[in-house]
Amino acid sequence: MIQPAAPLWIIVALFVGALALPLVRRLSARAVLPTALLFSTLAVAASLRTAHLVFALTEAGEGALSHHLGGWPPPWGIELRVDNLSAVMVLLVNLLSWLVLLFSHRGLPERLKSRAHFFYSLYLLFTMGMSGFVMTGDLFNLYVFLEVIALTGYALVAVGDPEAPFAAFRYVIIGTLGAAFYLLGLAYLYGLTGSLNFVDVARQVALLEGPEAQRALLVALAFLVTGFGIKAALFPLHAWLPDAYAYSPNVTTALMGAVGIKMGAYGIFRVLYTLYRVGPAGDYSAVLDLMGWLSALAIIIGSLLAIAQTDLKRMLAYSSVSQIGYVLLGFSLANDDGLTGGVLHMINHAVMKCALFMVTGAIVTRLGHRDIRRFDGLGRHLPFTMAAFGVASLSMVGIPPTAGFFSKWYLVLGAVEGGRWPFVIIILASSLLNAIYFFRILERAFFKERVDPTPTEAWVSKIKPLPGTMLLPVGVATLAILILGLGSFPIVEHVIGPIVRPALGLILP
Amino acid sequence: MDFERIFASYNYWIISVLMLVGVYGMMAKRNLLKKLMGMNILQVGVILFYLTFSPKKGGILPVLEESIGPELDAYANPLPQALMLTAIVVGVATTGVALALLIRIHRRHGTLEEDEILEKLR
Numbered sequence: 001m002i003q004p005a006a007p008l009w010i011i012v013a014l015f016v017g018a019l020a021l022p023l024v025r026r027l028s029a030r031a032v033l034p035t036a037l038l039f040s041t042l043a044v045a046a047s048l049r050t051a052h053l054v055f056a057l058t059e060a061g062e063g064a065l066s067h068h069l070g071g072w073p074p075p076w077g078i079e080l081r082v083d084n085l086s087a088v089m090v091l092l093v094n095l096l097s098w099l100v101l102l103f104s105h106r107g108l109p110e111r112l113k114s115r116a117h118f119f120y121s122l123y124l125l126f127t128m129g130m131s132g133f134v135m136t137g138d139l140f141n142l143y144v145f146l147e148v149i150a151l152t153g154y155a156l157v158a159v160g161d162p163e164a165p166f167a168a169f170r171y172v173i174i175g176t177l178g179a180a181f182y183l184l185g186l187a188y189l190y191g192l193t194g195s196l197n198f199v200d201v202a203r204q205v206a207l208l209e210g211p212e213a214q215r216a217l218l219v220a221l222a223f224l225v226t227g228f229g230i231k232a233a234l235f236p237l238h239a240w241l242p243d244a245y246a247y248s249p250n251v252t253t254a255l256m257g258a259v260g261i262k263m264g265a266y267g268i269f270r271v272l273y274t275l276y277r278v279g280p281a282g283d284y285s286a287v288l289d290l291m292g293w294l295s296a297l298a299i300i301i302g303s304l305l306a307i308a309q310t311d312l313k314r315m316l317a318y319s320s321v322s323q324i325g326y327v328l329l330g331f332s333l334a335n336d337d338g339l340t341g342g343v344l345h346m347i348n349h350a351v352m353k354c355a356l357f358m359v360t361g362a363i364v365t366r367l368g369h370r371d372i373r374r375f376d377g378l379g380r381h382l383p384f385t386m387a388a389f390g391v392a393s394l395s396m397v398g399i400p401p402t403a404g405f406f407s408k409w410y411l412v413l414g415a416v417e418g419g420r421w422p423f424v425i426i427i428l429a430s431s432l433l434n435a436i437y438f439f440r441i442l443e444r445a446f447f448k449e450r451v452d453p454t455p456t457e458a459w460v461s462k463i464k465p466l467p468g469t470m471l472l473p474v475g476v477a478t479l480a481i482l483i484l485g486l487g488s489f490p491i492v493e494h495v496i497g498p499i500v501r502p503a504l505g506l507i508l509p
Numbered sequence: 510m511d512f513e514r515i516f517a518s519y520n521y522w523i524i525s526v527l528m529l530v531g532v533y534g535m536m537a538k539r540n541l542l543k544k545l546m547g548m549n550i551l552q553v554g555v556i557l558f559y560l561t562f563s564p565k566k567g568g569i570l571p572v573l574e575e576s577i578g579p580e581l582d583a584y585a586n587p588l589p590q591a592l593m594l595t596a597i598v599v600g601v602a603t604t605g606v607a608l609a610l611l612i613r614i615h616r617r618h619g620t621l622e623e624d625e626i627l628e629k630l631r
Contacts, residue, residue, distance in 0.1 A: 140592055147599045154606050158613070165613035166626055172607045173535055176548050183555050183596065184528075190589075191562050 006049040007067050007080045007135050010090060013042040014128035018121045025117035033105055036120040040098045043131065047087075047094040054087040058498045066137065074137065075197035081137025085343065085499045089134035089266055092347060093259050096354050097127040099476060100258075104251040105469040107361045112159060112249065119159065119251075126152040126255070133263055139186050139196045142267070146182065146231070149263060150175045153256060160248040167243035174240045178230030182267075185223030188216050189275070202275050214283065217276075221287055224271045232264025234291075234328055235298030238321045245317035250361030253313065257320055258354035262346050265327045269343070273503035278334055292332035296426045298325030303433035312360050312370040315437060316353070319396065322430065323349045329423060330411050338414025339500040340492055345407035348395070348484055352404060355392040355477035359385055362470050372441055379446035384471060386445045388478040393438035395481045398431045403484035410492070520561050528554035541614065541621045545607050552600045559589040559596075 017039025024035045054065050064083035068074065082090070101123070112119050129148035136142050154175070158168035190196060192213060193204040205217065226237070233241040241261070245253050268291075278284045302322025309315035327349065330342020362385045363378070364370050379386040395402035408427060415423040484491070515522070531554055534547020563586045571587035573579065611621060618626045 140595070144595060144599070147603070151599075151602055151606055154610070158610055162617060163630060165610045165617070166630070169541060169607060169610045169614060172603065172610065173544050173548055176603055177532070177535060177551070180551050180555050184558065187555070187558050187562075190559075 004050075004053055004065060005067060006046050006053060007065065007082050007090075008069070009046040010043045010050065010094065010131045010135075011128055013039050013046060014124045014131065017042075018124040018128065021117045021121045021124070029116075032117045032120060033101075036124060037098070037101055039124060040094070040101050040127070043127070044094045044098050047090045047131070050082055051087040051091045054082050054084060055495070058084055063502065075195050075200035078141050079137040079197065080135045081198060082135050083499070084495060085266070085269065086134045088343075088347065088495060088499070089259075089262070090131050092262075092350055093127060093130045093134065096258050096350060096477075097123075097255055099473040100251060100254045100354065100358065102469055103254065103358050103361065103473040106467045107251050107254075107358070107365065107470060109249055119156075122152045122155050123251075123255070126156060130259060130263055134266055137198045139189070139198065139201065141196075143179065143183055143186065146179055146263070146267075149260070150179060150231075153260060156252040156256065157244045157248040160252065163243075164247035167240075167247045171240045171244045174230060174237075178227045178237075178264075181223045181227030181230070183227075185220045185227060188220035188223070192216055192220075198270070198274055202277065205275060206277065218284070218287075221271065221276060221284060224275075225268055225287060225291065228264045228267035228271065229291075229294075229328075230264070231261070232268065232324050232328065233261050233321055234264070234324060235294055235301060235321060238298070238302075241321060242314055242317040245320070246311060246314045250313075250357065250364060254354055254357040254361060257316065257357045258350045261320060261324055262327075262350055265324060265331070265342075265346055268328065269331055269503075272331060272334075273339075277503075277505060279504070288332045288334055292329055292420070292423065295325040295327075295329035295332060296423055298322060299329065299426055299430045300433070303430050303437070307433065307437045309437075310372050312363070312372055312375075312441070313357075315372065316356055316360065319434070319437070320349075320353060322434075323353070323396070326408065326411060326427070329427075330407075330414060333411075333414045333418045333420065333423075334504070335414055335417050336500060336504065337410050337417055339503060340496050341407050341410030341412075341414050343496050343499055344410060344488065344492065345404075348403040348407045348481075351477055351480045351484060352392050352395050355388060355474060355481060356396075358470075358474050358477065359389045359392070362466050362474060365470070366466065372444070375441060375444045376448040378444070379442075382466065385466060385474060386442075388474045389445070390442055391478050391481055393442060395485070397434045397438055401482070401485045403481050403488065406485060406488035406492075520557075524554050524558045524561070527551075527557065539623045541611055541623060544623075545604065545611070548607070549600065549604060552596070556593045556596055556600075559593050562586060563589045 017036060021032055021036060024031050050065070057065055064081050067080040069078045069080065108116060108119065126149060129145050129152060133142060133145040133149060136145060154168050154172050157171060158165050189201055192208060193201050195201050195204060208217065230237045245257060248256070272278050276284060278288060299322050302318050302325060306315045306318035306322065309318060326345045327342050330338045330345060360370060363382065366382060391402065395404035398404045398408040408431065412424055412427055415427065528551055531547045531551025534550060535544050538544050538547060565582060565585055568583060568585040571584045577583045614626065615621055618629055620626060
């Protein structure tokens, strides 16, 4: 069997890049960012190649691309197993990481400029952790990558504002609790099956019988889902998120807010649909129900808390709590449309939040603050940036033809199909809540004159147009929102369909 | 109550108590250093839980013995130990990051009591 090494190259490129940066710094400080971009570009190329190979395999009816590390065949060795979901996620992670890296040229705070090589080193390791996390086919390897993401994530948060270390410490405590829960759940699975390979464990879990084994499986499921729920900031386990986001550097938030919490959602998807193969009426419907209701609460409470914020970044953080609710609500429905909506929203929300956090970074660079109450008339001074904000906002609210509309559409369809009318109402009502907190910013930016008369002159002259390295990533992300929206039907048909159908056991061959 | 059975599985009781102490420390203690210690105790609990899967009755060290040969039941399972070696390394790294953060917090706020720090952040 041919084993393409493309998935491995993603990890190798990012890892070598992370190690090379401190060395490059000794030669030339100006070469740090270009070097980081170079290795990131290599990783993007390798992920494009991987995705290409995987999609070709899927079209041919084969499930996944498998690379055996060190030549040891699974289930004994560690394998990188890339199916459609992994391919989509790894592509998303690397493309957004590349965009944010470009943005960071001017977006990085002055304070960090002298030690930028360490920042970028951690940044590449963070991206590597996420790439490995979504590709590995080994449960313990998954834990290692989870901790790579977490450790670099703590550091990337801590280098932010002066209050950031405290926020990062709370993140360490609760994040480690999540990882420990995952490890504990895994211990049960390992004890029951004696294996750590995804496919092998899933096969043996399906064969286990008897009430004792079922009870142990349920305990394991509870620990695994709770562990990843903490990582995904599922309500009520979200307490670490708002502070960590609000105090971290804008560059960190743009990447972490976009794909960081999606890792938890990805983990939950893997546990539910690869390991346990849950169905809507199966043994684990109670777990799904609980997750569904928590997600519904997350959607409503996250939105309400977002409305209460005056700090733009904190508002977006609470909005993330609410949006991850949509993703997990979709996963909890366990039917075709619900899962489609969940996975699609995972992709769409990553792109939207990346755009929004980059816009936030751009605004902070020019205004020096992110107080929503002082945004009056901003649209006239930063027309392009605020237009991008507008598009991303429309998408968050769910107005066609932006991407956000389609994922919510599938979620509503899924809720109807599952007979969950309360969820339908919650999804629709939450769109109104989203509209409240996004449109009030657009109203201030575009329709209000600047009322504060005193520093007008100085204020206006201070606002220069943004540099190209900031506008380009924002523009690309905004364009991606529209493309994801307009192209959502082919994406659902060819990319997400092959994820959802085998997950629900609907695959034909 | 089946005391014999409870005593026979004493290792699980010890591990459960360790983990509960850890989680209690992380959640209830107001001092950040004590929270960190709780975190470490929880990690030790999880590590011991894995190691419980390792030994076998009459099993020896997992090093191939000429006189016994490749007889699976004669050796302890080395995999949990190898896994936990990794987990210990990860735990050390986490503790290192957390301690570095505590130094930064103490420099800024002059205390490690969560309540006092929250008071200052208001």
